[in-house]
Amino acid sequence: MTIFSRRRLAVAVVLSTAMLAAACSSGDEKPAASNxxxxxxxxxxxxxxxxxxxxxxxxxxxxxxxxxxxxxxxxxxxxxxxxxxxxxxxxxxxxxxxxxxxxxxxxxxxxxxxxxxxxxxxxxxxxxxxxxxxxxxxxxxxxxxxxxxxLRSGIVIRKDWLAKLGLKEPKTVEDLYTVAKAFTEQDPDGNGKKDTYGLIIPKWPGGYSSASPYDVMETWFGAPNGWGERDGKLVPGFDTPEFLGANRWLRKWVTEGLINPDFATLDTANWNDPFVQGKGGMIIDVNVRATQLLDLFKEKTPKDIDKVTLVGNLARADGKKFSYPFTxxxxxxxxxxxxxxxxxxxxxxxxxxxxxxxxxxxxxxxxxxxxxxxxxxxxxxxxxxxxxxxxxxxxxxxxxxxxxxxxxxxxxxxxxxxRPNDAPSRAMREKFDVLMNEDLKTAVFNPVLGVIAPTSISKGQTLQNIIPDARIKYLSGAITEDQLKAEIKRWYDSGGTQIAQETNDLAAKVGG
Amino acid sequence: MATELAPNQVVPPAVPMTGPAPRRKRGGRQRPLWRDLLRYRWLYLLLLPGLVYFIVFKYLPMYGLTIAFKDYVPFLGYSGSQWVGLEHFQALFTGPDFGRLMINTLILALLTIVFVFPAPIVVALMLNELRIRVLKRSVQSLIYIPHFLSWTIVASLTYLLFSVDFGVIAGWLHDVVGGQKVDYVAQADWFRPLIVLQLLWKQTGWGTIIYLAALASVDTQLYEAARVDGAGRWRQFWHITLPSIQPTIVVMAILTSGNLMDSGFEQIWLMTTSLNRDVADVFDTFVYYVGITQGSFSYATAVGLFKGVIGVVLIFGSNLLAKRLGQRGLF
Known part of the structure; x- marks a missing residue:
């Protein structure tokens, strides 16, 4: 290497080093420009x-x-x-x-x-x-x-399947079971094979009380939405007999094959797929999913403009109705x-x-x-x-x-x-407000949404997954009801007791 | 932030000591340092970018590790936050998560050593025995490809193949074995086998490169001599091939040991479900969950630092062990 080229190399090295250093220290301070x-x-x-x-x-x-x-x-x-x-x-x-x-x-x-x-x-x-x-x-x-x-919660149902099997739109949770059972066992798509299921549930990304289908169904059974008052004290919704009752009921669905078998893993991004492909007949989610699905059917076959119907929150078996509101x-x-x-x-x-x-x-x-x-x-x-x-x-x-x-x-x-394009879409949109106003009359609000217990911030990472995980495990049959109860106790033991205490204290102080 | 949260980067001794020769005599006439610097100025200049890189990107960020001993509130800054001593470490070691995280991480590490580490060696040796060059080349290229796919794609493929509802392989296995349908991607029992399978599929081909390079440098005269002495394929393999790549294997083993606590965040995160979280939670996902999702930066840093310390101990330990066993260590 000649001196000349060596020098040139060195210059290049120094330059690149300088640039590297400059790039790292470039903190462009923004003046407090008020415009x-x-x-x-x-x-x-x-x-x-x-x-x-x-x-x-x-x-x-x-x-x-x-x-x-x-x-x-x-x-x-x-x-x-x-x-x-x-x-x-x-x-x-x-x-x-x-x-x-x-x-x-x-x-x-x-x-x-x-x-x-x-x-x-x-x-x-x-x-x-x-x-x-x-x-x-x-x-x-x-x-x-x-x-x-x-209030946006609702049930999206295949309208043509209901008609084919001569079923009415469900009003109570028992009706819903009947529909799911029929959708699974009575061959609603008419291909002669038992290859359908009633309800489609995805792997839910949120925790407990995050508007998941599970949360909505538990509310129908009378469980509190997040937190609720029992014997004069605020308790988390999962520490109630209604929560257990709802999940016992839902576990039966899983056992009987009324829910998609991959409910623990199905990505929410693919939630519509089984519905549009004709594998499943119901989705419990926000009402706008109904219009989304209407559009998807149209995209697939332009003449399929009326394959979806929307039903609001359902009454419990004894006729009492509790609706799941949003925030x-x-x-x-x-x-x-x-x-x-x-x-x-x-x-x-x-x-x-x-x-x-x-x-x-x-x-x-x-x-x-x-x-x-x-x-x-x-x-x-x-x-x-x-x-x-x-x-x-x-x-x-x-x-x-x-x-x-x-x-x-x-x-x-x-x-x-x-403005919606066709009559069914327009009718669906108008239904949103009708169902919302009807269900708001029976809405169960979370009384302590505005209360944040300090322990839930400091110990959130340990606590957050316990209940939703236990719920999925129980539904899938991986654990028994006693083990589910043990998991609820584990939530209390890992800091939940403090959270409950703080929530009650704070709610009394700031008025919920 | 990433560097601060995962201080597990063990800085390799990438800067060779090109300094002056050992000083001859204490107090004796030695060349002053500046003369050395002047004499080898171009070499030192070449060293500079590397030094700057390590200082700026590896050493300076370590200052951020101090937040492991503070109650870090971003608004107050590094210096404004309160010191809390070892509180976060105490919370980690006595908390309900530690045992599970440790066991899960160690089991995955063990499975990696037993199944994933030897796989490239075996494949490289097998490829080396292949006679048809074209076949060897094409097999080599084909098994590299998975390395270039992201974990997201690998996870999606796994779901497509093993989902209980539409998985191709899951359906096929069900046809062959019969019985109840198995939910491979969700069930806790299948989590570790799937992780190992994914690792094997994705990394084995890539890992063979270094061993194939080592095998290529083996002197062919040794084989010729062995053949003359009447050694069969097996003898040649045992007495020539294996000893030739042994140093490479040792170096790779030492390097791997430093990463044993890294369970591969993306892979695990993507494969975690409500049903398998008990066996899937490892330190890497925990750090992400605590730090990024929950915003407990100090606690997350403490966990990461603990992991990093274990990594350093492992790498020095295995290096020492290699030397004790009469091998050349890494440093």
Missing amino acids: ELTVMAPLFGTAPDPGGEMQQAVEKVVGKKLKITWVPNAEYGDKTNVTLASDKIPDLMVVNEKSPAFIKAAEAGAFWDLTGKLDKYENLKPANEQTGKNTLVNGKTYGIYRVRPL GYNMVIAVSKQNVRTDEQLDQALQSLDKLASKEGSVLVTNGIEGRNFKVDGKYAVPIAQDDPKVKAIQNDVDKAFIQLGTRASVGMGAYQL
């Missing part, structure tokens, strides 16, 4: 173009530049926790206000306590009292809730203190959010730009000019991203409803 807001929100498709038409329209409404970090929904929880551990917390963050990581950060002062501060903003104060109560964390409001229908919201928008430091700056940020939640802002984030990608027809929004790629981009930005910033209007509760 810009950083935001983090979930994303359900491709991220919008920051300079796109839609973002510009939103910026015009809120009166500030927005720097939005869109995070794919599947990893949103993880990304939230990692962001909370960093020193770059966005000004406005869509966040699950009950997650341990958020509560720890908020209690350390990373987020604004908005208790009592929202009343002066017309569009930010809770529109529904029950929902507002549900978003509390031990009496404190940490964010503006993103509204969802207050009325899905995550909140919290304001971090990192850049928003003074009360004045907070007021500015909240004013921006207020504008975003106004009628004008709600239409924008849930429907789009009127006259550009949709037109109004009565209470419906009708998509227009969808062949234009630019309009298509707006539509995509709305449906997959910006709708997530809606607080007063949101997913399933758009400012204008999307």
Whole structure:
């Protein structure tokens, strides 16, 4: 090697080292610019173009530049926790206000306590009292809730199978068993083989009391939704005879083959498949799955427009009815203190959010730009000019991203409803509200949604899986009822006793 | 963050000591350091990027390990958080999860040693005996391929093949064996066999590369001489092939021992269900669950640090053992 080339090599080495070092130390400090807001929100498709038409329209409404970090929904929880551990917390963050990581950060002062501060903003104060109560964390409001229908649970059933077997829509849990049994044993698809099952249940990603089919069915049997009062004390829902009764009943379903055999492993992403393939005839989930399935059947065979029906919550065998409500919201928008430091700056940020939640802002984030990608027809929004790629981009930005910033209007509760294409879809949509209002009369609310026991934060990792795992094991036949009871006792022994105690104390203090 | 949560990276001695020769005499005339530096300046300069890499990416992040001894609240920062001493370690060792995690991790480690570690050696030796070059090459290439698939795909394939509802192999086994349908992917009894099968399928081919390289460097004259002396295939294998790759096997064994506590987060996480969680929970998934899902960063770091310490002990221990047994160690 000549000196020259050696030197050149060395220069290259030094340069690359310098660049490496520079890349590591590049901490671009953002000046506290008050005309810009950083935001983090979930994303359900491709991220919008920051300079796109839609973002510009939103910026015009809120009166500030927005720097939005869109995070794919599947990893949103993880990304939230990692962001909370960093020193770059966005000004406005869509966040699950009950997650341990958020509560720890908020209690350390990373987020604004908005208790009592929202009343002066017309569009930010809770529109529904029950929902507002549900978003509390031990009496404190940490964010503006993103509204969802207050009751969405229902049973999606193959309409043509019911008709073929001469069955009526179920009203009680016993009717449901009859339908499931018939769907399994009386060959509803008419292929001469016993190759169908009644109910499809997936591997549920959430824990106990997370709107799983199991939680919904237990509520029908009279078990508390999460927590409930028994003998003047609050007890967890799984420590009740109703919980055991419901699962004893459901275990019979598994034994008799009325449920898909892979209910412990079926991915929720493939939940629709057995239904559309004609393997299973019922799904217990949110009502919008009914419209989803209607569309899927249509996609497969265009003339199949009416193969799905939706039934609301069911009554118990003795005729008493208990319905499973939802919380009325899905995550909140919290304001971090990192850049928003003074009360004045907070007021500015909240004013921006207020504008975003106004009628004008709600239409924008849930429907789009009127006259550009949709037109109004009565209470419906009708998509227009969808062949234009630019309009298509707006539509995509709305449906997959910006709708997530809606607080007063949101997913399933758009400012204008999307007009369904055909009569069955329209009837189905209209059914949603009818069933919701009917079932809300018998809704069993979780009295302590706003109460977070400190032990559940510190020992969550040990406790969280005990009950849902034990439930699945019991249903699959891996353990007996006595072993299920032993698992419930294990929950108490591993810290559950403290949680129950703290929950009772806190509920008495903050009024539930 | 990842580096801080999983401080199990054992820093290999990648920087060879190219410094001055051993000093000759104490107090005697020795070359000053700066002269050495000047003399070998280009070599030292070449060393620099490697050094910077290790300092920046391996050593500096270790500062984050201090949160294992603190009650870390991100908002307060590393220095602002309270010191709590060994509280997190105490919670780990006395907590209800520790025993289960330890047993599950150790069993998986044991299965790895017994089944997964020798597999590439066996396959490499078998490939080495193949006469037809084309066949050898194509088999080699074919068994590499699974290495390049992500665990997500491997897990999906496993579900497709073994699901109780639509699994191809599960259905086939049911036809052959009869009896009740077995839910291979969900049942606790089948968790470990499936994990080992997946590891074998995915990593064996890739693992053969290093052994095949070692086998290729064996002097062919040795075989010729052995044949002249009348040694059969088996004798040649026993007395030439095996001793030739023995150092490679020892080095690989030492390296593997450092990773025994790593059970492969992605693989296990993807295969965990409500029914098999009791046997599936290992330290890796626990750290993720505690740290990322629950946000208990300090506790997760403590668990990770414990795992890392065990890894270091294992690697030094096996190195020492190799030397005691008369083998050349790794360092």
